[in-house]
Amino acid sequence: MKKAIHFGAGNIGRGFIGELLVRSGYEVTFVDVNKELVDLINERRAYDIKIVGDQPEIIHVEHVRAINSAEHPEELIKAIGEADIITTAIGPNILKFIAPNLAAGLAERVKHNRQPLNVIACENMVGGSTVLKGFVEENLPEEAKEAVAHYIGFPDAAVDRIVPLQKNDDPLLVQVEPYAEWDANVTQAKGEPPQIEGLTWVENLEAYIERKLFTVNTGHASIAYLAYRKGIKDIYSAMQDKSIVDMARKVWQETGDLLVRKFGFDPQKHEEYIKTTENRFRNPHLSDEVTRVARGPKRKLGAKDRLVSPASQLLAQGQKPAALATVIGAAFHFDYAGDKEAQEVQDTIQEKGLHKTILNYTQIPEESELFRMVENKTAGF
Secondary structure (H helix, E strand, C coil), X not given: CEEEEEECCCHHHHHXXXXXXXXXXXXXXXXXXXXXXXXXXXHHCEEEEEECCCCCEEEEEECXXXXXCCCCHHHHHHHHHHCCEEEECCCHHHHHHHHHHHHHHHHHHHHHCCCCEEEEECCCXXXXXXXXXXXXXXXXXXXXXXXXXXXXXXXCEEXXXXXXXXXXXXXXXXXXXXCCEEEEEHHHCCCCCCCXXXXXXXXXXXXXXXXXXXXXXXXXXXXXXXHHHCCCCEHHHHCCCHHHHHHHHHHHHHHHHHHHHHHCCCHHHHXXXXXXXXXXXXCHHHCCEHHHHHCCHHHHCCCCCCCHHHHHHHHHXXXXXXXXXXXXXXXXXXXXXXXXXXXHHHHHHHHHCHXXXXXXXXXXXCCCHHHHHHHHHHHHC
């Protein structure tokens, strides 16, 4: 069998990327530091995935094993030397921590194995593989850098599958939604891009990243911030509130207009994509806590993220993003005590006032019409 290494034995790794790799004929080695999880995978060499929705299904996944990278880094380095593909699903903030072992493995690999290898970071971020590549390069010995640059590709990717918070009696069982999307940048691949069921190689990855970011992530955040203002606790309940759904649809109309103009998406197909996204949020089995979806407002209010970026781009196109401005205003009222970023934003409002807080976190020019719209919407809540 072909060999795959996947960093991250958590729910997304097992319930999404790992399963697609096994389905495509790979033996998958999960890499993690969770001893209990690693030991259980090695004991069973299999696990189950439960597809939740209108047509529930159990998928049995075999041909898996695991390495504890904290206890057996030498085993990981050996596995990297024999791998046909490497993927990650560990969270953007953890990429730098896997880089030393990955760099050591790649440096050892290129001494004896000159077969091209692709490393794909399947993270909820823009340019995850490029970021990981930078961390790896920082940890490579000088003598290995040229060969690694020649033989090892780091194609950026866009991934989308909802894996809800869950507590299962079986620690290896994962519940996921039926929908899944995985796109990767073919222009960054080395050698023949590996053909994996469920993975689409595209030339213009930016279009697919922004489509997902400005539809799924923007929609999810919009619903969460509006729901929080009304005291609604979960996304499924929020989707029963007509005023919230109506505003979310207005947001999707704005971001849809942007995406169709910018990337040339077929308007009808994009409308279907929006409807699919709305239906995903209506799945009662996938309902998430509003505070979890809304968490991290400091990042989500950033100039390049899901709310401010499409609003700024629409303004540049001569459009008025009234719905997005409303949601940005709601985000500045997210004051959940259990979220450090939320508390930081609220503290800034208290110390510096609303005007400077909006400027600080969104970087919208204060002379911009969008700034005035956001300031008015925020003050009006």
